[in-house]
Amino acid sequence: MKVLLCLFLTLFIFNVNAEEESSDVRFVYVDIFAESTETLTAWQLKLTYAKDIVTIVGIEGSEKNSQKIPYYDTRGMKAGTIILANYDTGKTGIQNGKGRIARLHLQIRAGQNIKFNILEKIAATFQGKKLKTKFTIIEGEKK
Numbered sequence: 001m002k003v004l005l006c007l008f009l010t011l012f013i014f015n016v017n018a019e020e021e022s023s024d025v026r027f028v029y030v031d032i033f034a035e036s037t038e039t040l041t042a043w044q045l046k047l048t049y050a051k052d053i054v055t056i057v058g059i060e061g062s063e064k065n066s067q068k069i070p071y072y073d074t075r076g077m078k079a080g081t082i083i084l085a086n087y088d089t090g091k092t093g094i095q096n097g098k099g100r101i102a103r104l105h106l107q108i109r110a111g112q113n114i115k116f117n118i119l120e121k122i123a124a125t126f127q128g129k130k131l132k133t134k135f136t137i138i139e140g141e142k143k
Contacts, residue, residue, distance in 0.1 A: 029105045030114065030138040035098040036133040038125050039070035043101060044085035045135060046120040051080030053112045062094065070102045114139055
């Protein structure tokens with residue numbers, strides 16, 4: 001009987017703590033867009049963020065090919081830095097204009113704002129020619 005009581009109290013305490021923690025955070029996503037005048041087939045970005053406020057909980061690929069998730073550095077994420085990169089050898093990268101290259105799903109501490117800084121950016125065409133590209137980060141709908 002004492003064992004059952006202890007088990008019940010333990011489960012109750014963990015459940016209360018889980019509810020309190022879940023109200024302290026919110027979940028959002030940010031989309032990363034690239035805009036260029038030629039077909040973008042390879043890119044790399046280095047982003048920084050406040051690791052005590054933001055936790056990256058998921059990464060998606062582009063609108064065109066969401067199955068091809070960008071490569072990223074998991075060790076850097078713990079330090080508030082993420083390096084994302086991707087390429088497309090099929091000459092089907094983001095065509096002239098603007099397109100989403102990645103989506104980051106985030107857990108944010110309640111009452112805090114998201115701020116990403118782009119430290120480094122590299123983009124290239126299928127032929128390996130350096131490509132002048134504008135990268136933007138836009139916050140999506142709050143969940």
